[in-house]
Amino acid sequence: MGQNSGHQERGKKPELALSETMEAEAEVQSNKDEAKELKAKERRLTSVFGVADLKNGAIGLYNLGQSCCLNSLLQVFLMNIHFTGILRRITVPPCAAQRRSNVPYQMLLLLEEMQRGKRKAVRPTELACCLSAHRVELFVQHDAAQLFLRLWNLIKKQMKKLELVEELSDLYTICVQEHLACQNCSFEIKNNSCMLTLPLPVLDSNSHRLKTLEDCLQYFFHPEELTGQNMCFCQQCGMKTPFLKSMKLVYLPQTLTIHLKRFCFEKSSYTHKLSHYLPFPRDLDFNGVLTENQCHADDNEKATWQYDLFAVVAHSGSASCGHYCAYIQSLTERKWYCFNDSQVCQVSWDDVKCTYGHSNLHWGETAYLLIYMKKHPQQPYPGLSECLGKL
């Protein structure tokens, strides 16, 4: 509820471009709600967001052939009201051919079809065709993390409005500052880099299992000494010297994607899945996980680094063949759903916890991507560029 009112106060952008069908749908919805006083609030929200974001009854997506990975990611995108809020404001490409090949537009169509039809599941055929035109092949088992990056980049690239691109970046991009400090002199190289996911290793350098997600995060941001073969050339010293490599967190987005690197390459050719137990919290506070000098942000920014788990993309099976499904907490209903292609069912936190993994179960579901959502989005929204500008 707090979340809902929060959105409302934010009074997001007036120039909502509801498509015609959407408007009709909203009207039907409104009429239906008329009688119920309880839903008055939702109705107001309806006028702002459209039906999909409020009533987004979880709708399945038919598997078109190895498309479970795509389906899971699409659900994660489309259940995210912050993302659909951007998606709804795109400009519709003028000609039919462009429409067919425009990924954001096809996604919007799919979203509307899902929400309009009141069906159990929808076939994402057009979107799949559109994607395959952009070399995202069908009938191929994808890696969810890679596919997520490709999808996101396609969406970003094909959005025409600059402000939407910026919003999209703000919504997803993580910014860190890499430091390379010579251990002999005071020479230091700083480098800002942006990423879409935090690729967390689940084993430490000695191949020991890390116990929790927090451990993984700490290990990821732990400074690393580059000695021996890894020494870098220091301009000031004029020779190869040991360096200390560290990473500082600058900006965390509204939607934070964490990639658990649950794979290890034992022998160069053979990829091996790590299915061991790795619990992740339901709410994650980066201020409690990282130390002061692992962050490079002001207190205002850091205050927003509190997250709720929003979605888990889980993988079952082995590294070579497997199945993806998505556990997503509806942001409007606050209920967890499990999306197995066309099958959608309401689940509980216990089900989500089952994706922690188990060292004795190699074929069960294990979390692969974790998508966290900021608890209290800061107002005014400090964009990524602002944060970068401060550096």
Next chain:
Amino acid sequence: MAQWQEVQGLANTYLEQVHQLYAGSELPMAVRQCLAAWIEDQNWRQAAEPLSSHARMLFHSLLVLLSEQLGSLGSSHEDFMLKHNLRKAHRDLQAEFEENPEKFANLVANLLQEEQRILRLGQAGGQGGSSPAPAAPPERGREQQIQRRLAEFHTALQEAERAFRHLEDLQDAFDFCYKVHYQPGQDRIRDPQYARQLQALQAKLQNLDQQRREVLAQMQQLLGRSETLRELLQQELGDWRERQQRSCLGAPVDTNLRPLETWFTGLGQGLFQLRQLLRALSDLRQKVTYERDPLAAETPLLEQRLQEQLTHLLKSAFVVEQQPSTPNPLKRPLVLRTGTKFSARARLLVRLHDRNHRMEATIHIDRDPPKVKGFRRFNILTSSSKTLLAGDSPQEGLVCDFQYLTLKEQKDSRSGKGSKGAGESPLVVTEELHLITFTLAYAYCGLELELKTSTLPFVIISNNNQFSSAWASILWFNMLSSDPKDQHIFSAPPPAPWPRLAKVLSWQFESVAERGLSQNHLLMLAEKLFGSKPSPESTVAWHKFSKDGTGFSFWAWLDGILGLLQEHLKQLWKDGLILGFVSRKQERKLLKSKRTGTFLIRFSESVLGGVTCTWVEHPESGGSPTFHSVDPYTAVELASLALPDIIHDYHIMMEENVPENPLQFLYPDTPRDKAFGPYYSQRQEGNLTEPEKYLRQRLIRVSSRQANKSWQTEEELVAATENLETLQLQPRGQGTQWDGGLALPQSQSPGTPQGVAVSPGTLQVVATSPGMLQPGALGTLQSGSQCLEPPQPPQVGSEVSEVVVQVVPNIQDTVEVALRAVGTIQVLPGGVGMLQVGPGDLGTLQVLPGDQGTVAVDTGMLQQVGTVDTGMLQQVGAVDTGMLQQVGAVDTGMLQQVGAVDTGMLQPRPGAAEPLQVTEGQGLLPPELRDLELLPRSQDIQELLQSLEPGSGTLETLEVAELMPNMPESLDGRPQLDPGLAGAAVLLGHRDPFLPQPEDLALPTVNSLFASTDFPPLHVDASDFQ
């Protein structure tokens, strides 16, 4: 139908929502109502799919059913309206959906879904009050969640099966069309009809493919949910294991496996069903397959995943239901003794088995023994394999019950005898942990698995005296170890956090005597352990718990108390009459403000397994109160007299005063008899008007107060003076029945009879060995009845020797006992009473007539106590001090006679009356003894006695009749056992030669005894006492 009925049962607010739902719906509620069952049985979701012919079929079925309903309706008034409505609905539906049955299917599917949603809301609202808060108590919540999930799982499974059958139909249809229409060839490719057919075929294939994917997605979802369910069951099982561990320690917890079994079986059944479905699904591929057939890619994956889950479920479902245990009074499992039978039981919680296939379970001890030098190895002697059996009733689980197992230590051939030498093994025997592993070859529905489970670690002892410390190890392990296979824990035993230890200690008391330890008890124990108040962080080291201590360790002390409670004080402890653990300081604080005579019962801190009373006395002159404690009673004392009786009859002797019972009020201020009244042993009150055959007897405890000392010791026997303190030890040899031993250990010893019964027909006097008093001999007597050492012949006349003479007549009729350097004579009438005579410096004479009376004679003092009913007769004669005290109580009155020095002269009267009575009256004496009046030996002994204390007079036991003339019946000393006492005599066994036997009266023995001038050793066959 169920759903619609449930909907109708909803609360009004939710019912309102249902009405709203149908108000705007094209399906009238009337139709929903009259075809409820049928509507709910159809798969509308499925039918709503595009290209599905199912929807049309369903739609038409509905219309047909509706017409049938119309036809069956009568012509009554109510039916009239319904008829009208239904007819209208029929018409409307037909008009609306004839062209578009899929839309109708979708409509119905959505309606049903919405109904379910409202139903859920309504039910949650009904349970959780106004808000559907997730704040349900976690325990109950989980149980309900499991039930709910199990039900959901089975529903989903049924749905998947339905979807599968639909898929089969689709595939058959496609297969048929394909075979009929698909004719590859050049000639027809241009035929537009053929092209249309091919197109239709293509659409069918498309549909089939989608349905296959649909079913696969359903399977994925099912597996995902079942994983969660299995995880929840695993947690429940983990909790159960923890509970079992605690229950082994005596905690009162529920270790019933039934609910778990139901759940495990439910899930197992579902998974096996799913497995079958999956097999059938992959069989479908044999008939029709195509490029990118999802079945080809996904079924192997699903099968792997399912197999893994099923295996995992079954493996965890094999549990040890009953940990290995031997029956023992303290109900302590996990301590086994070599050569003693024990049992253990494993159970498979997934109650699925093939009756035609026997499943064998085997057991192994120490499969992977820890690599510890000197670790003992054992063999299980009895059969180590057993068939897994299901009881016939559904209540019984699938169990393999191993009973009558015994262990035997393996002899190490290399090191030969005594391989377990001292110091060879770093582990003490009682710290060596062993495991038994159960292995089951499981086979069901083509799934073959080896299931294993292990017991909790147990300790193997070879002697009962290791039992206590073995149990300490078990306590420590189960309290602290999280890994049930950690056999090494005692190589570095972790310390126990006090709060946890406190709980475990409390369970010990709870399991033994149904009452745990209170906060105050635990505080005292903590202070004893830590020397100060405990903090929640305080820990106790293993060493401190089980090894350190002066004389005995903390645990040995506590276990001694537990043993005492178990054997003697259960009820008092349970009812809270024993304050128990009170430090001396605290005790004083408690009693200080209470009136004189207030007492409390606490456990001794200095004696192993002792209980004592402390009372307060406020001096009349004022000043600070004094506190007195009785020397602690141990199991030995309590075996002959229960604590409530001790308290009831406890007396204290003061030189100048009448004996009195100082125990008046149980702390805080309950009058003694009110508190302990219900616990006093049954007195044979008898009929007061009816003449009593015998005087009643009673054993009481008396302490003497010494003038110079502030406090006294407590005596075991009726009367004692300060120089008789040694006597406290004496009775330990007698009357104590260590594991079913003998009531009269002295009977074992072929001692020389030194006492002579005047009435040979009635009495048997047997002297036991000297050295009863000596610690060494004492030890043997205590330790076990069966291995009494043959005592040495009595050292006649020696100062140190003590001879216990047992006189076992029916009653206390004139008994003359003469002793030479005898410590004690006990007369046990009917096996209960006691007569003790002590001349010289030691000894007491006690006559215990009937049941409860006591007569005690000693050189320092002659005391006779006879009880008639509730009254009390006490006769005290002090020869050397020249004091005679007679206390006779008849009925309720009390008679006391105190004689002065000169009146203490007692004439020896060797009980002439009784033999005469016997001979004349019963004719049971052999002829040669008929005229016997005086036994020559007894005469001698009397002389001897006189010579012992020259000038002090002769010792004699007075006839009761003289003291109590109003009870002449008591003179009738009959040789037969009083039938009323037969119960008591059972103690001794009817073949006991010391008991007067009605048929032979032991006269030959007497004859032999007194025929010779010497004292021939009495031969007693030990087998008489077995």
